[in-house]
Amino acid sequence: MNQRKECEEAAKSLRAEHEHLASVVKGVHKRLRREYRASSQQHEAVWQQHSQDQASLKLYAEAMFRLATEHWTVYPETRIDWCRKVAREYFLQDGLRIALEKDLKRAKHKKQAEMLSSSKVSDLSKSTQKFVQTSPTDVDVCDEEFDTERSKSRSDACPVVTVPFTCKIRLLDVGSCYNPFLGSEDFDAVGLDLSPAVPTVIQCDFLQLVSSSLPPPSDPLTFDLNTLSSPLQRLPACSFHVVVFSLLLEYLPSPLQRWRCCVTAHGLLAINGLLLVITPDSHSQHRNAPMMKSWKMALESLGFMRWKYEKKDHIHCMAFRKVISKPSLMTRSLDPGTDGTNIQPAEMLYIPQDFNDACYDDVLDKTQKNNEDEDEDDSSNFLSAACELPMYNDDDNY
Incomplete structure (x- = not known):
């Protein structure tokens, strides 16, 4: 007893x-x-x-x-575990290979459609026959005819990550706090934080960080990460395979600041690198589905493609692949607003608290507090990173 x-x-x-x-x-x-x-x-x-x-x-x-x-740490899979698992699946297992094969198929389908519209029936027939005879395991993911980004990135000095992947995964953890990826097998991890909790994390204001290209023929993916020190103000562009935003974006009060962080992350990633985004949400999977769709569209306008999505009890877990070297190359326009004006991508990186007046009040009576606890996403979003719900991959319309 x-x-x-x-x-x-x-x-x-x-x-x-x-x-x-x-x-x-x-x-x-x-x-x-x-x-x-x-x-x-x-x-x-x-x-x-x-x-x-x-x-x-x-x-x-x-x-x-x-x-x-x-x-x-008491839960079966934390947000950090999820990031490790997804990065390994993508680079060290079949994730990247399958993604590149899908890129190749999309490019060939697009080319066939263009040939058809140009009435090149004969050439279309030959191209289609060749495509049908090619099995997924035989696809050359480095096909020079398809890999236009490879040639573009050469002039941009941004390396392309392809298969086989044989090196350690270079990972940048932004808002790291205590650098949980340090010492993880298969990773060369760097932790950044505005106010580090431990000495192994580098002090850096990511909103002020500058990414700049190294002079040729330097390869940014061979840049020595051990030379970095606090306070950090500059990093080589395209020098990481993975950038992690775990409980970072909702920390920032402005959608524009969230957007700027994503722009900086895009610049720091090599082509086919991953941006991993963890954001809190204790509600059901579909409660904030419009917000997740809005984030997806905003990041795609920047030159990312969503590769994986998973909703856990208290967090959304997303993996975006960098597919375009420069944001200006993205031609897809965003959906217009209800008044007919175009929606700016930065405005699409909103969180519910941006519109919740109650969360700015210092004094609330008991009734108001109870309602806020039920409706405000920030109330219980830091409870855990536990439990699994359905997983979605690649080009889901979510």
Whole structure:
């Protein structure tokens, strides 16, 4: 009986500690959104003030570190586990090969359609016959006729990742806190954070980071990551296979800041590299489906293609593949708004709290608080990274 009571008391204490740590994290997010709103959306001024508030940054870093290392590790698969699993599946198993084969098929189908529209019936027949006789396992994923991005990227000094993949996965973890990927087998990991919780994480304001091309014939994927140090202000373009945004984008109060982070990530990735995005959502899979579709469209306009999506109990997990060297090469237009005007991609990286007035109020009565706890996504989004729900791959219309 006494043992049971002790267990209950320990669980209660652990739960109280968890709620306190989560309130610290959520409090910083709310304060940033409130200040952004009060400043008439002067996001740069708000962020500059925040980045200089060392006391607040230290409290936030300590809270996130304890949540991640003492509370979230009890679940069968954490957000970090998911990122490792997906990166290995893509680079070290068949993920990249299958993606390249699909690219090749799409390109050949497109070429056939263009030939048909040009009334090149004879050439179309020969091309179709050749395509039908080619099995998926025989597809040359390095077909020079198809691989236009390869030739484009040469002039851009951006390497193309292809198969077989024989090196370690170069991974950049943004908003890393404690560098959970460090020491992971198969990875060369670099952790960046505005306020690192441990010395192995490099101090960096990712919103201010500059990516620049190395002079030829330097290969950015051979750039020595061990030479990086705090404070970091510059990185070579196209120097990583993976960039991780785990619980990062919702930290930023402005959609434009989220967009800028994605633009920077695009510049740091090699062609066919992966951007892994983890964002909190404790609701059912379809509750915020429009938001996920909006994010997908925004990132595709930048030159990414979604490769994998998975909804867990408290998070959305997404993997986007960089398929275009420069954003200007993307010709697909975004859907117009209801008033007929074009929607800017940055505006599509919204979160529910951008529109929730209640989350800016300092004083709420009990009824308002209960309603906010039910409706506001930020309330329980930092509870866990547990449990599996259906997984979707590649070009799903989600």
